[in-house]
Amino acid sequence: MAQDLLAQNQPIRRGMDDLVVDTTAISWVDGQHGRLFYRGYRVEDLGKNAGFEEIAYLLLCGSLPNQQQLTSFTWRLRQLSHTPEKIIRILQELPRHTAPLAALQTALAALGCTDPGPKYSEEETLLGLAMRIIAQTPIILAAIYRLNQGASILAAREDLSHAENFLYMLTGKVPSPQHTRAMEIALILQMDHGFNSSTFTARAVASTLTNMYAATSAAVGALSGPLHGGASEQVVEMLAEVEEWGDVDSYLNHLFARGGKIMGMGHRVYKQTDPRAVVFEGLLEELSRGEREAKDIKTLAYIAERARARFSERQQSIHVNVDFWSGAVYRRLGIQPVLFPAIFAAARIVGWCSHIIELRQNNRLYRPLSMYTGPVDLPFIPIKDRNK
């Protein structure tokens, strides 16, 4: 086969750069113009005007809900907000400082073992499964976080919305309307993003016709890498490093000299500013109003400016991405950096489930080729004759 591929002069797309592997009607990342659409709507518009449940419905079901559909969807989501005691016990058994995404990956796989099994039609079952996983994810994450912080686990409250509950279960306080809206917008902005690594993973795993728990758990594994979902936490670490170096320019000189990367900058698809970063920056400003000295905002803005100047000198089109400002927003919501990458999962879980549902409507096993570059037809040497 390798010879065949070579003979056909087949290009190898390492990292699948610019490779189109399937169609989707869920989201479109227009990297050239810095735009992101969910089912045709600009993400900024959705963030400004809608709630978590409304946009989750849009992605899962294909169109915006009417009031009756939204009420019923929200009610069903709340009914599914009780995490099995067994899952909580598994989380309690994990080492206290297990990374939240590693714990979530474990919990989602375990949740699959507690699923009562199909009750409805294939379509109903898939949507029901998706809603169960979406409802459970913030509860599991909040439990992981509270264990990490040495605090007692809180159950979801029936009188709170999805975003309110998430913040309540994390911090132990019913959030203000401003904080609730900020969390809701943050979740909406990160719900879907074309065939990013974790979504591709979810689809590749789901294409074997395995269950939704296995596919979403694998997607969490993909998200946990620093090149994908881990950057928001590392941006906050970068702020601490800048402090140690004394100023931004010395820090950047050191970073560039050793070929390091600035976390929260760069993107495979965007050749313009990531539109989600713009909304996050605005959110941060709103949440920081009244703060006498928002030092982190000033430092981040200066890092972005100085880094952009250096990238321009090298003719590189590298801009801030969604993770650049998000950590500073979460800090203002009273959340510790250890959870930042996992908040991404609480949002992206909606996209992963939507993609699995979409794929199932016309499934095809994902099975790419590789070009083999090793030897062939080697004679087998018995162990007693090796390394002589």
Ligand code: ACO
């Ligand atoms: N800082 C410094 N240089 C960078 C950065 C950065 N953040 N991003 C890209 N570059 C440089 C690379 O060093 C490389 O330079 P070279 O051609 O001289 O070797 C060039 O730009 C291309 O970089 P790649 O890593 O090949 O670009 P790719 O499209 O594969 O990378 C990625 C995208 C992985 C996001 C990259 O920009 C990066 O590592 N950024 C930092 C991590 C980050 O913020 N991740 C979150 C991404 S958004 C998300 O997944 C939620």
